[in-house]
Amino acid sequence: MTVIDFHADLPASASASTRTAPARAAQVRPAAARTTRPRNPLARPAGVERQARPASPARVFAPQLRVSEKPAAAVLRVIRRGGLVLRDEIARETQLSAATVNRQVTALIEAGLVRERADRAASGVVGRPRLPLEVDPNGPLALGIHIGFRVSTVTMHDVAGKVVGAIQIPTPESGEPGEVLSVIATSARRFLARWDGRTVLGAGIAIGGRVDDRGVVADHPRLGWKDVALGERLSGAIGLPVTVAPHVEAMAAAELHLSEDYESQGSTLYVYGRETVGVALALHGAVHSPKSGPHTIGHLPTRNVELLDPQRTGRLEDAVTDTAVVDAARAQKLPVRTIADLHKLAEAGDVTARAIVAERGRVLGEAAALVADIFNPDRLILGGQAFTDHTAILPHVSAALKATSAEPGRAVRVSGAGGRVQQQAAGAAALDGVYTDPLGAVSRVTA
Numbered sequence: 001m002t003v004i005d006f007h008a009d010l011p012a013s014a015s016a017s018t019r020t021a022p023a024r025a026a027q028v029r030p031a032a033a034r035t036t037r038p039r040n041p042l043a044r045p046a047g048v049e050r051q052a053r054p055a056s057p058a059r060v061f062a063p064q065l066r067v068s069e070k071p072a073a074a075v076l077r078v079i080r081r082g083g084l085v086l087r088d089e090i091a092r093e094t095q096l097s098a099a100t101v102n103r104q105v106t107a108l109i110e111a112g113l114v115r116e117r118a119d120r121a122a123s124g125v126v127g128r129p130r131l132p133l134e135v136d137p138n139g140p141l142a143l144g145i146h147i148g149f150r151v152s153t154v155t156m157h158d159v160a161g162k163v164v165g166a167i168q169i170p171t172p173e174s175g176e177p178g179e180v181l182s183v184i185a186t187s188a189r190r191f192l193a194r195w196d197g198r199t200v201l202g203a204g205i206a207i208g209g210r211v212d213d214r215g216v217v218a219d220h221p222r223l224g225w226k227d228v229a230l231g232e233r234l235s236g237a238i239g240l241p242v243t244v245a246p247h248v249e250a251m252a253a254a255e256l257h258l259s260e261d262y263e264s265q266g267s268t269l270y271v272y273g274r275e276t277v278g279v280a281l282a283l284h285g286a287v288h289s290p291k292s293g294p295h296t297i298g299h300l301p302t303r304n305v306e307l308l309d310p311q312r313t314g315r316l317e318d319a320v321t322d323t324a325v326v327d328a329a330r331a332q333k334l335p336v337r338t339i340a341d342l343h344k345l346a347e348a349g350d351v352t353a354r355a356i357v358a359e360r361g362r363v364l365g366e367a368a369a370l371v372a373d374i375f376n377p378d379r380l381i382l383g384g385q386a387f388t389d390h391t392a393i394l395p396h397v398s399a400a401l402k403a404t405s406a407e408p409g410r411a412v413r414v415s416g417a418g419g420r421v422q423q424q425a426a427g428a429a430a431l432d433g434v435y436t437d438p439l440g441a442v443s444r445v446t447a
Contacts, residue, residue, distance in 0.1 A: 060241075063244070065249055065286065065287040108439070113159055146205075149223060206426045208276050279295045319360075342356065376407065
């Protein structure tokens with residue numbers, strides 16, 4: 001029997017299926033910076049008028065999107081997942097020697113990534129090995145950017161992966177690369193100034209479509225982009241090292257790095273749905289990134305569709321994306337402008353709205369089942385607002401999975417990221433270098 005973990009605390013997210021300016025996300029004021037921290041090179045000193053900045057040399061790093069085997073990365077991973085941990089606990093979990101753990105902990109403390117908590121040591125203990133360790137909340141940060149079809153987000157993340165600040169900006173309707181990137185770069189520079197005095201290790205960009213294996217050139221089919229030098233443009237404009245990753249693969253990496261109950265061994269298929277539909281495959285702690293680009297499933301055929309896909313293209317993406325579902329609802333004369341409007345009608349008991357939601361769930365479930373049967377993963381994760389914005393869709397997804405899949409007993413769960421999945425994808429790209437080689441990531445911006 002298929003098991004779906006319906007997280008009771010799935011966060012609600014306002015839909016962004018129109019190009020109206022979204023509400024600014026709640027801001028979290030960072031803790032006071034240590035005086036020994038290197039200053040953010042982009043920050044403007046107090047009292048100095050803002051002036052045009054010359055473009056900085058571009059620095060673009062290819063995404064790794066994997067669980068690193070480097071000792072410093074393994075030690076940091078245990079600390080950020082465990083909260084307050086002791087050195088001997090790290091040694092047990094990583095199977096590194098005590099001497100190796102001590103060397104890595106010392107280096108991570110010196111880099112400002114980790115700190116000791118003498119105030120939380122057990123009463124009567126003697127010696128540093130018994131001092132609990134945690135990620136330094138005043139330590140370096142990383143900037144995340146998610147470029148969406150309608151809305152883009154700019155986020156700041158601490159090394160533990162927590163979002164400490166976020167804004168949303170409408171993606172310019174023209175979709176023209178120069179205009180879009182100029183708007184994003186301007187917003188990112190202003191956003192960075194909030195963290196004056198904090199070290200920002202780099203920026204990560206998550207984008208729908210294809211990214212080349214160097215993380216430099218990107219396509220975005222929904223925006224009409226082809227071979228855009230995205231990494232170089234934004235690195236030069238923002239003044240930070242940049243990593244660019246396809247957003248569904250970055251979402252799968254976020255599950256690898258941030259999910260508390262994620263099992264890195266074996267294989268996991270991640271299925272995403274919102275304004276696009278896509279999949280990513282993680283194998284033994286690494287997200288598979290084909291050189292030809294991310295796995296595409298938007299072209300897959302649908303069957304027995306009655307209310308969705310009013311143009312009758314027969315394509316999955318023309319049936320189940322937010323825009324497509326709103327178009328289907330309006331074709332049925334429902335008074336909706338956004339996917340949130342449709343959900344409100346369904347919650348109020350409108351029969352047609354409920355039927356559209358049910359059909360969307362069935363079509364998504366059938367597609368997920370068919371793709372899962374091809375890859376035959378150990379587990380399946382469903383992510384994106386198509387699954388999490390209106391949880392009444394989930395029983396229909398579950399029923400379709402069980403009815404369609406040749407392996408109905410496969411483990412299935414809904415991502416706990418909920419409506420913050422785009423932010424987590426941007427964070428996974430931003431922290432990719434830190435989680436792969438934490439000491440190297442610090443040295444390349446503080447040297």
